Amino acid sequence: MESMNPKSNEEPPSLPKSLHTALNDLHRRPYPHVPNPPSCKKRASVALVLRVRPAYDHWPDSPSLPVEQDQAVSTEQRLKSFFYQPWVQHGSPEVLFIKRASRVGDRWTGHVAFPGGKRDAEDTDDRAVAIRETSEEVGLDLTTNDYIYIGNLPERVVTTSWGSVPLMVLCPFVFLSTRSDSPTLKLQPTEVASSHWVPLESLLSPSARTVEYVDMSQRFANRGGLIARLLCRSLMGWMEFAAIQLQPSESLICNTTPNPDTITNQSSSSTFQRWKTCCSTAASVDSTRPLHLWGLSLGILADFLDMLPPHTAVRLWKYPTFTSPDLRFIISILTYRLRKRNILHVSSGARTVINNTAVDGQTVALAVLQETNTQHDHNDVGIGGLGVGRYYGASDKASDGSTYAVGIMLRGYYEKLRVAIYVFLAWRIALGSVAAVYAWKFLRDRRIRR
DSSP, rough: OOOOOGGSSSOOOHHHHHHHHHHHHHEEEEEEEOOOOTTOOEEEEEEEEEEEEGGGGGGOSSSSSSOOOSTTTTTHHHHHHHHHHHHHHTTEEEEEEEEOOOOOOOOTTTTTEEEEEOOOOOOHHHHHHHHHHHHHHHOOOOTTEEEEEEEOOEEEEEEETTSSOOOEEEEEEEEEOOOOSSOOOOOOOTTTEEEEEEEHHHHHHHHHHEEEEEEOOHHHHHHHHHHHHHHHHHOOOOOOEEEEEOOOOOOEEEOOOOOOOOOOOOOTTTHHHHHHHHSSSOOOTTTOOOEEEEHHHHHEEEEEEEETTTGGGGGGGGOOEEEEEEHHHHHHHHHHHHHHHHHHHHHTTTOOOOTTBBBOSSSEEEEOOOOOOOOTTTSBOOOGGGGGOOOOOSSSSSSSSSSSSOTTTTHHHHHHHHHHHHHHHHHHHHHHHHHHHHHHHHHHHHHHHH
């Protein structure tokens, strides 16, 4: 039977049209400013840079935006003029990512991320940091008329993932390129290993969902040396986080000559040294390894993708766990009631938000808490309170007395995770003890029979 609703026969809006709507909404309703927690002075900013790649059949006559670009033209007018162009309406929106260079001691070495970095004393504000770092790392000048500044995504307090020590406040900003031709990027060798333009369509695709495996053994045996780390790794396996596998339409590799002092002479090194290098937890840049977006950068992207149809960025997220089957099972059992309770707490109307996607092996990103009423607002939390969509901020103290950045969905999860690890270790010790007893009895019986 044919539907009586005339809207049911309408085609869904194109991705460029949906992007236009999302950018307009983001510009009109910016996210609130998040102040630094006490004893935390550091702030950092990143730039989410968008462009539209023209289709072959709708290539523009001019690479520049043919509209007024003086200060009197509003952002909404510029966006309307840009998205009105046929090549934009038929084009493919893309996002710029970088893969960070491998550096010893860098918390995010080798990670896929957005251009950005820490705030310096000379920076006037958080947006200036994103502009400066993008210019330094990839050579794009976001202050020219070729770019439209849209607004900011949710700011986050980044803390240690296994504790509550704040490290910095992370501030993401969105910019749109108005050119059909993208300038050649100038990658900073010490900071960037490669750059990648990735279509939004592929980022929204469920087929791109994957997981990232992280070696956490050094966090549990950081004083025990190599043998202790290998023992922990063999027992617990790897930690598993939600991720997206990027499928770039265009990539640029930073080809530089390595410093001779940092090159390892594999031919002269011993077999043990080569084995130790392979077993070490230091990150390295591998051009053949798939590009996985996870952790903090995935959290930022999820906030942005949730503004676009089909609005399922929440599916990017899953609770962190381990690959060891028995440890995974213990975690699932011990956290079952906690996860159900947290979901019910979210559904009850409390507007505490955490971007759970922004969790990695060393850090967790938390959004600022605010209790609100249940009336709808454009700054309300997104689906299920999982930190995608809009939220209220900022507040100095949560209803439970905790200061700043308390997340419903991860509230108590890492405490349960620690307990699960202790239970797991006790289980493995007991299992090993039983096996040792049976082995001893078996050997003793054989000796008696002889």
